Amino acid sequence: MMLERGCTNDDAELFDRMFDQHRNVVFSFLFGRCGDRELAKDLLQETFLRVWRNIALASKVEDERRRFWITAIAKNVLIDDKRRRAVRPAAQSQAACQDIADERQPLDSKVESKDAFVQIDKGIRELPAELRTVLVLSAMEGLNSKEIGAMLGIPAGTVRYRLSEARNQLAERIGRI
């Protein structure tokens, strides 16, 4: 493993552990916020790059607080990305993912057609970010309303309301209730 100047093997091990432990939930958070899987991958990478560059600081953060510490970094990454796009709207990563579903593996034909899958993908992307974020964190990571609330800094009751609203709106958008 290549180590940054001043980094120790302990730092590298801590980074490995943090990446493996938190990557999925941070990815889901970023995906929920931006609604774009490819962009979320780039933002995840940028988030953990900042974690790596601040690994000395990370070692001082208590284990149970690390998810929130990384989420705070991810929020800054999202803000920076938004600013960059405001200056340069034709950002490269946005154009690469107009049809996310096409690039990924085909689904089981017994469950649904590709058209239906694209439809649900589009429906989720079109949800307001605040609804999509709780839906993705709940569905992809299995977090409960209290955990999502702690991560987003909102009450658990608000999470439950948004989750219910997200599901209702998604059902309406794809025309299946």
Added chain:
Amino acid sequence: MKEDNKIDQKFRDRQPLDQLFLAWRDNARLSEQEAMFIKEAILVAGPQQELSSMWWRQCLSAGLDKLSCVSKNQWFEWTAQSFEAARLVRP
């Protein structure tokens, strides 16, 4: 939580949507391969304080075909050279 379960049950009652949603969810998750690739790019980009890891990922991607025929260190070196070349033509 009890409240979460109530919402889940309500959602499960909509069977067609639920099945589609689960399929979408499984497909949208970050794969192991994607995660490993991102981690490698971060570790390579880490020392380059002024440069974005996204650029590294593009270079890593371009260098993947060489990975099987060279050592990891040689691969990193080759990728670093590719990265330098890419940086020079960066718009």
